Amino acid sequence: MSAQVLPLDDVTQFYCDIGCHGWAELIVVFRGQPTVLRVSGIFTDLPHEILKICRAIIENSSIRVALCDEPGGATVEIETDKKQQHTVILSIYEIKKSLSGFGADQEGEFVLSTRIRRQRLVGMLLAELWKTHVNLRQPSYQKGRDSFPHKELVELNKRWDQSSLGPSFLK
Template sequence: MSPDTLQLDDETQLFCDYGRDGWSDLIVARKGKFLDFRVSGVFTNFPSEILAVCRAAIENAPLRIALCDEPGGSVLKLEPDRTRQHTIIFSIYEIAGPLLCADASKEGNLVLSIRVRRQRLVAMLMAELWKMHVCLKQPSYQKGRSGFPHKDLTNLNEAWDKSALGPSFLK
């Protein structure tokens, strides 16, 4: 399906599980099914990459990032729509092994492509990051988890609050 023919999707949900021992997941809930994209912390700083997606959506900028697994992984792609600027095309490609890590320049197998409101995409992902940010204040939640870009998150939240997509609901 061409990006021009994609209908607005106000139902698909995105979740981020910032797991222990370097493992995280991007989880997509769509039409009663779940897609799970595993991410290895050895190759990918998961929170930082999700922040990059949020930043690109706020700025309405194109982006490709790799979420590496062992082996393979996935590539997230954002494509701005210059005629419907309140929306963006969000796509996920699976990259199979034997690559040790996904390569953001590879297309791979397209598994999801949706037109989503930029404001909604930012809200879904920033809420997930904010939950991590808050939970990491608890020592028991910190155990087995690597560093988190707290300052980058709060700075991006301020930028979101001041942007045309704001105000942020995260305070």
């Protein structure tokens, strides 16, 4: 879908469930419909991939990441817009093949594309990781969960706070 055709989207929401035993989900509610991107920790470290996306958004650079499931998965692409630098185009493509992992360059079936404010997107994604960061302080919440990039999250939050997209509301 052409970037010129996409209106600004202030409605789409993102949720992230860093589950137990390596399973996770990135949930996108787009036009009132949830799209659940299941992720297997065997092939993809979802918190690290979300941090990569957020780093690219803060730096206003394009990125494409693979979110592998068992089987298939999705790729998430962030494209910068030179004319409207406060926004990015977010696109998701479903990978249906029974693959045991794949790269970000894997072609897939188009799922959705939307123009979203950079500040809003980085806020939603980092807030989802921050909830896990805080909950992992509780021993009962830690049970069955993989390691989490606490230090990297705090450092990226500081970069966001000091960037033109800041200040961060995560304190």
